[in-house]
Amino acid sequence: MMRGIHQNFDQQPAPAFFVRGPSPLARLTFFTALSLALMATDSRLQYLNDMRQNLVSLLHPLQVIANAPSDLYALSDEYFSTHHHLLAENAQLKKQALKQAADLQKLNLLSLENDNLRNLLQAQQALTEASTLAEIEHVGRDAFTKKVVVNRGTNHLIVTGAAAVDATGVIGQVTRTYPATSEVTLITDKSLAIPVQVERNGLRAIAFGHGRDNTLELPYLPANVDIQVGDKLVTSGIDGIYPAGLAVASVFEMKTSPDSPFAHIICLPTAGIENSRQVLLVSIPKAKPSTELKPALNQAGKIPSPAEKANVPVASENTAQTPSQTAAPSTVKKPTAQETRSGHAQN
Amino acid sequence: MHKIKIQSVYLSLLLAYICILFPWSNFVLSFRPDFMLLVILFWLLRAPNLCSVGTAWFMGLWVDLAMGGIFGQYALAYTITAFFAVIYQRRLVLFSKTQQLVYVFSLLILAQIILLILKAFSGHQFIGWSYFIPSVSGVLLWQLAVSLGLNTGRHSHGQ
Incomplete structure (x- = not known):
């Protein structure tokens, strides 16, 4: 054993205590200070x-x-996927395309009608959102946050704040952009809030991610609020970030307790948060509406805030019908269908 | 006895970094060991003249970049862990294999606890005890590497 240890020290070319330079404690102090400075800089300043x-x-x-x-x-x-599988998929897609073509025709008619009505009301024209199809590269590596990284970035004109949607609903929001990729914070992340509206009765609320399991919460709603299990929540569009009428979540559980004035509402996201691979990044043009709308709004004597913007055409009508009045996203078909349906139901 | 080349240190650190960059899915992600910290610990124990606290800090910064959180979190966690690895490095030759495993495991846990504290300061909440699974899988990986013949500083004359 002694011989072994002796040789072990021998095999190092120079004794460790000569080549180490500053003591580990000095290095620890230096690099800890450096890390703390970095953390402070990164979290408080934008340098x-x-x-x-x-x-x-x-x-x-x-x-x-x-x-x-x-x-x-x-x-x-993909290459080795079977013939049978492809045939089945093809048939299904054809069926889907047929159904959507019918919907699309209806949509064209409706958007034309909508434009005419807006002209009559002298309200703003619905803005078409710029959208980009992106693919999820990987999920966020940090276990504390719910994020995904997609393969489109500033090179593809993605801006922070763009909404990320899949075929069934909202997934999240772009929170950080890099040249070739961008980071999407999911709606289930604790730091993300999304303005929603109950499809059934038009009640507005804000949904917060729960962070841990894939659920959302509707906090700060009174215990007697008109929300039932199974209610669908759609984006209200009054934030100027998400196009109106996209499906967000459905109410999964609603609890009231006598010791709390608020209801405890848990919702499950509609979109395939964990399993969709393609997402659509939709950004509502920001600079354009403000320059275009100012005169009109000034005439009306109103403050040009995003919330007001969305509400302007509705002002003369029942406020509960916001989704049927605001911008119809031409790129996303399914929510639009829902939107028109809800509009009909209310009429 | 051949000298450890500095290139092999850098190459292994690069490989560990690529391992971190792999597109892990959600489920596997919760089991993923901290490859970078394992490689850093290995070199700290094996060749302290080539890999020091500063190396740990520097690699921590790159991991911070990959994780997308606030800069400096992993750097700080790695720095402190590397410090504790270094001060006991010379005693390591006297450790038995089990002692060495316990030592590595406690270092991995230490790094995770530091990270947890830092995350708590920036407003995140504890995600449950599954948070510590990477330390367990990390020490299993270490054991696997040792049993496959990787020399972790003990009995290095045998080679």
Whole structure:
């Protein structure tokens, strides 16, 4: 044993205590101070954002290498998918296309009618949202947050704040953009809130992510609020971020307790938060409406805030009908159908 | 006895980083060991003249970048963990294999606890005890590497 230890020390070319330089404690103090300074800078000031962007674009080749195995697997999986599977999928897609073509015709008619009515009301024209199809590269690596990274970034004109939707509803919001990728915070993340409206009765509320399990909460609603289990929540559109009428969640559980003035409402997201791969990034143009709308709003003597903007055409009518009045997203079909349906139901 | 080349240290750190960048799915993500910390600990124990607290800090910054959180969190966690690894490094030759495993496990847990505290300060809540699974899988990976013949600083004359 003694001989072993002796040799073990011998095998190092120079004794460790000569080559180590500053003591570990000195290094610990120095680097801890440096880390703390970095954390303070990054969380309180915005200096490091550019640096982060540049470093991430530097990392992109590495990310491509890391993605290669799974990409290759997906590619080969697609290549070897069976004839039967493809036929079935084709038939289903044809059926879907037929149904959607019918819906689309109806949509064209309705949007034309809507435009005419808006002209009559001298209200703002519905703005068409810019949308980009993106694919989820990977889920966020931090266990504390619910995020996904998609393969479109500032190179593809993605801006922070754009809404991310899939075929069935809202997934989240773009919170950070890099040149080739961007980070989408999911609606189930604790830090994300989304303005919603109950489809059944038009009640407005704000849904917060729960953070832990894939659910959302509707806090601060009174215990006697008119919400039932199974109610569908859609985006209200009054935030100027999400297009109105997109499905968000459905009420899963509603509890009231005598010791709390608020109802405890848990909702399940409608969109395939954990399992969709393609997402649509929809951003509502910001600069354009403010310049266009100012004169009209000034005439009306109103403050041009996003909430007001959405409510202007509704002012003369029942406020509960907001979704049928605001912008119809031409790119997303399904929610539009819902929207028109809800409009009919209310009429 | 051959000298450990600095290139092999950098190459292994790069490989560990690519492992972190893999597109892990949600389920596997909760089991993923902290490859970077494992590699850093390995070099800290094996070749303290090539890999120091500063290396741990520097690699921590890159991990911070990959994780997308506030800069400096992983850097700080790695720095403190590396410090505790280094001060006991010379005693490691006297440790038995089990002692070494316990040592590595407690270092991995230490890093996670530091991270948890930092995350708590920035407003996140504890996600449950499954948070510590990566430390367990990390130490299992360490054991696997040792049983596959990786020399972790003990009995290095045998090679």
